[in-house]
Amino acid sequence: MxxxxxxxxxxxxxxxxxxxxxxxxxxxxxxxxDSLPGxxxxxxxxxxxxxxxxxxxxxxRECTIVCHKIHNVPDFGNPKDEIKWIWKEDFEAxxxxxxxxxxxxxxxEKPVIVLCNHCDNPPxxxxxxxxxxxxxxxxxxxxxxxxxxxxRYCIAGCPxxxxxxxxxxxxxxxxxxxxxxPTRSKGVVEKCTFCVDRLALGQPPAxxxxxxxxxxxxxxxxxxxSEIREILKTRxxxxxxPSLGTNPQVYYLV
Amino acid sequence: xxxxALTGDKKYWGWxxxxxxxxxxxxxxxxxxxxxxxxxxxxxxxxxxxFYIAQFTFLVGVAASAVMVVLPYYLHNFKAFAKITILGxxxxxxxxxxxxxxxxxxxxxxxxxxxxxxxxxxxxxMFWDMISLSGYLLLNILIGYISLSSYHKDIAPPxxxxxxxxxxxxxxxxxxxxxxxxxxxxxxxPYWMTAVLAPRFLASAFAAGPALxxxxxxxxxxxTRFDAGKEAIQKLAVIATYAMCINVFLVLxxxxxxxxxxxxxxxxxxxxxxxGLHGHNTLVPWMWFSAILAVVSLVLLLTPxxxxxxxxxxxxxxxxxxxxxxxxxxxxxxxxxxxxxMGTVFDYWPTWIxxxxxxxxxxxxxxxxxxxxxxxxxVRGETKSDNEIRIATTAHN
Amino acid sequence: xxxxxxxxxxxxxxxxxxxxxxxxxxxxxQAEYMPxxxxxxxxxxxxxxxxxxxxxxxxxxxDLLNEWRQTVxxxxxxxxxxxxxxxxxMSLTNTCMxxxxxxxxxxxxxxxxxxxxxxDCWNCHVQPKEAL
Numbered sequence: 001m002x003x004x005x006x007x008x009x010x011x012x013x014x015x016x017x018x019x020x021x022x023x024x025x026x027x028x029x030x031x032x033x034d035s036l037p038g039x040x041x042x043x044x045x046x047x048x049x050x051x052x053x054x055x056x057x058x059x060x061r062e063c064t065i066v067c068h069k070i071h072n073v074p075d076f077g078n079p080k081d082e083i084k085w086i087w088k089e090d091f092e093a094x095x096x097x098x099x100x101x102x103x104x105x106x107x108x109e110k111p112v113i114v115l116c117n118h119c120d121n122p123p124x125x126x127x128x129x130x131x132x133x134x135x136x137x138x139x140x141x142x143x144x145x146x147x148x149x150x151x152r153y154c155i156a157g158c159p160x161x162x163x164x165x166x167x168x169x170x171x172x173x174x175x176x177x178x179x180x181x182p183t184r185s186k187g188v189v190e191k192c193t194f195c196v197d198r199l200a201l202g203q204p205p206a207x208x209x210x211x212x213x214x215x216x217x218x219x220x221x222x223x224x225x226s227e228i229r230e231i232l233k234t235r236x237x238x239x240x241x242p243s244l245g246t247n248p249q250v251y252y253l254v
Numbered sequence: 255x256x257x258x259a260l261t262g263d264k265k266y267w268g269w270x271x272x273x274x275x276x277x278x279x280x281x282x283x284x285x286x287x288x289x290x291x292x293x294x295x296x297x298x299x300x301x302x303x304x305f306y307i308a309q310f311t312f313l314v315g316v317a318a319s320a321v322m323v324v325l326p327y328y329l330h331n332f333k334a335f336a337k338i339t340i341l342g343x344x345x346x347x348x349x350x351x352x353x354x355x356x357x358x359x360x361x362x363x364x365x366x367x368x369x370x371x372x373x374x375x376x377x378x379x380m381f382w383d384m385i386s387l388s389g390y391l392l393l394n395i396l397i398g399y400i401s402l403s404s405y406h407k408d409i410a411p412p413x414x415x416x417x418x419x420x421x422x423x424x425x426x427x428x429x430x431x432x433x434x435x436x437x438x439x440x441x442x443x444p445y446w447m448t449a450v451l452a453p454r455f456l457a458s459a460f461a462a463g464p465a466l467x468x469x470x471x472x473x474x475x476x477x478t479r480f481d482a483g484k485e486a487i488q489k490l491a492v493i494a495t496y497a498m499c500i501n502v503f504l505v506l507x508x509x510x511x512x513x514x515x516x517x518x519x520x521x522x523x524x525x526x527x528x529x530g531l532h533g534h535n536t537l538v539p540w541m542w543f544s545a546i547l548a549v550v551s552l553v554l555l556l557t558p559x560x561x562x563x564x565x566x567x568x569x570x571x572x573x574x575x576x577x578x579x580x581x582x583x584x585x586x587x588x589x590x591x592x593x594x595x596m597g598t599v600f601d602y603w604p605t606w607i608x609x610x611x612x613x614x615x616x617x618x619x620x621x622x623x624x625x626x627x628x629x630x631x632x633v634r635g636e637t638k639s640d641n642e643i644r645i646a647t648t649a650h651n
Numbered sequence: 652x653x654x655x656x657x658x659x660x661x662x663x664x665x666x667x668x669x670x671x672x673x674x675x676x677x678x679x680x681q682a683e684y685m686p687x688x689x690x691x692x693x694x695x696x697x698x699x700x701x702x703x704x705x706x707x708x709x710x711x712x713x714d715l716l717n718e719w720r721q722t723v724x725x726x727x728x729x730x731x732x733x734x735x736x737x738x739x740x741m742s743l744t745n746t747c748m749x750x751x752x753x754x755x756x757x758x759x760x761x762x763x764x765x766x767x768x769x770x771d772c773w774n775c776h777v778q779p780k781e782a783l
Contacts, residue, residue, distance in 0.1 A: 005256075006255065006256075006403075009256070079298070079299065079300075079600070080293075080298040080299065080600075081293055081298070081299070082299050083299075089596065092597065093596035093597055093598060094596070096519075096596070096597050123440065123441060123442060126377055126378070127377075127378050127379065127380065127439075127440070128375065128378060129370045129375050129378040129380040129381045129384075130366075130369040130370055130372075130373045130375065131373050131375050132369075147366070147369055147373065148362070148363060148366075149361055149362065149363045149364070149366045149367055149369055149370065150292075150361050150362015150363040150364075150366075151357075151360070151361055151362070151380065152302045152303060152362070153378070153380055153436075155302045156302065156303060156437075156440055156442065156443065156590075156591075157440050157442055158442055158595070159441060159442035159595050160442075160595060161299075161300075161594060161595045161596055164299055165292075165299065165302060165362065166291065166362070167291050167292050167293030167297065167298075168290055168291035168292075168293040169290075169291060186290075186291035186292075186293075186362065187291060187292065187361070187362025187363040188362055188363060189362075244441040244442070245441070246441070
């Protein structure tokens with residue numbers, strides 16, 4: 001017997017390590033499908049929210065209801081586990097830098113619709129260690145639930161609180177499962193995706209379609225004569241926390 | 255050499271049994287978490303990182319502090335540290351393992367963790383954190399093993415280990431810098447977005463780590479024949495003193511920029527920690543306790559009369575360690591999320607399952623540290639039983 | 652070597668136990684058992700054939716699903732062109748399960764027998780209500 005116990009253990013350790021290393025080095029680095037939406041011919045989705053129209057309809061929650069219904073977003077009934085993709089927030093919570101004591105009462109007291117801003121320079125994409133969230137060519141910040149490891153770094157990075165995590169199994173808390181769209185499992189992050197599956201069929205996002213006041217305007221911001229560009233030309237618009245450099249693509253017409 | 259970990263008296267095995275009990279309950283609690291989801295913790299939509307990540311942050315500091323014994327000995331030939339560099343390295347190993355375990359138990363889909371290596375993302379500090387922690391672990395295992403086995407064979411360590419030891423010095427700095435980078439680049443979290451975060455982390459690490467090592471040397475002196483020596487202990491104490499001074503100074507700098515500028519976005523986090531915000535003040539008593547301990551520890555450490563007395567030094571080291579643990583292991587992470595991006599406050603406190611899992615991870619670290627230290631003392635013939643054998647054989651002759 | 656007889660006896664006993672599934676199945680005829688999935692296909696006019704030939708699906712349906720997942724989620728392309736030129740929407744629930752809705756008779760029969768339970772697709776992807 002030539003080999004002693006120490007040599008055997010050392011060899012075993014090194015072999016395991018080498019085998020793991022080979023597995024890691026062998027796989028290719030995946031190319032990203034996204035690119036900078038700089039070229040003017042590329043479609044670049046963006047949304048404008050007409051708050052004046054939205055304020056007309058007090059207590060309306062149609063956008064939230066339809067979005068959460070068709071995407072199987074669960075309702076846990078408590079703010080700790082809550083998952084939301086689009087919802088209403090107080091003005092001072094949505095725009096902390098724009099808030100002051102002498103704003104019109106209407107602005108101060110009526111809520112604002114908030115959702116993922118699909119930023120041009122998204123910090124969530126920058127920090128994700130697995131590229132489970134990435135920026136598509138058409139500007140949408142997308143989620144891959146299959147790859148997400150649930151580290152919640154993207155949640156830490158998002159300045160807008162747009163992302164939610166599945167703290168427990170969502171299935172029992174979905175009132176009526178929409179069979180055409182998957183649910184999520186526990187342990188992954190989710191958020192608004194501008195309804196990419198509907199866009200693929202040529203339909204607008206569900207919230208845009210359902211809004212009774214037609215307050216949500218959705219379109220290609222790279223096309224100069226699109227509806228969204230026209231309205232941005234005529235009305236004053238603000239964005240959430242613009243000084244952070246995230247370049248959010250949801251514009252608020254206050 | 256590994257078999258030496260299996261020798262020991264009743265006290266040793268009693269300690270191992272206790273640690274295994276911690277690990278066992280922690281494991282059962284983790285099974286519960288795997289089944290239910292991370293909702294068993296106190297984490298929420300607003301405070302999405304908490305106790306686990308805070309422990310990871312604190313332990314990276316302890317792991318990095320090994321450099322404070324390695325650097326003087328290997329770069330500056332400070333002979334007094336000859337006996338304790340191995341203790342520093344064998345403290346770093348369980349510390350890094352605990353870091354990795356805390357990250358693992360914090361993940362929503364832990365069995366997909368290999369995705370970080372399969373889809374490397376060079377712009378993510380978390381990817382680099384994994385690389386640097388793994389590298390540091392391997393470095394310390396290699397260096398510790400080579401040093402100890404050379405001692406065991408009664409020969410000088412081979413020359414080729416020197417470059418690895420030298421690399422471990424900047425590498426130790428890098429692991430805690432990368433960890434700070436996880437937080438310091440997030441424009442969403444003003445409490446963390448400060449250039450001073452990485453220096454703060456390093457300073458607190460180089461205070462807490464040597465303090466812990468001093469305490470370990472005191473405990474070990476009572477349990478074995480190992481004596482680090484007055485010179486080594488005093489030098490470690492001086493290092494901890496300077497580091498604690500720098501740490502407290504940096505914290506005071508943070509107070510200045512925050513409160514002199516008067517920016518609400520920055521002030522609110524400090525207000526939450528030290529006076530409470532919108533009626534939420536769970537951490538206020540803790541933070542003040544930490545501040546008082548810091549002041550007490552500095553008074554004791556900066557006074558040579560107290561620093562030179564073992565019992566006072568021990569108390570000062572405990573104060574340093576606990577103060578920094580509260581700052582990093584309770585305050586740092588939660589305050590980053592409180593108030594939220596919307597300016598609201600959501601309370602966080604770890605649940606019992608969260609704590610049991612954490613104790614389990616600490617148990618694993620304590621187990622590894624105990625086994626490694628046992629091997630060190632056995633190899634160097636410094637355990638109490640070695641002493642009895644020595645006396646018995648000399649008596650025979 | 653000491654105790655060489657005992658060691659060799661021990662090795663033989665170990666090998667016998669380790670290979671027992673094989674010769675036990677041969678002896679009792681259990682190995683003849685094959686799962687019998689019910690290849691139920693709703694007869695949807697114009698979709699009599701599967702998206703790929705049967706042999707391919709038998710051997711590589713998991714690779715096809717992985718490719719579909721990659722293409723749909725990460726590349727945003729939802730149209731699949733089958734070898735016979737037909738266009739399909741790449742979707743487990745909406746395409747595959749439209750023709751094969753009975754998971755327990757179709758998928759589970761083989762998957763449970765082979766103990767291939769890792770595909771946790773159904774944690775998220777919605778299982779269609781079984782009509783049968």
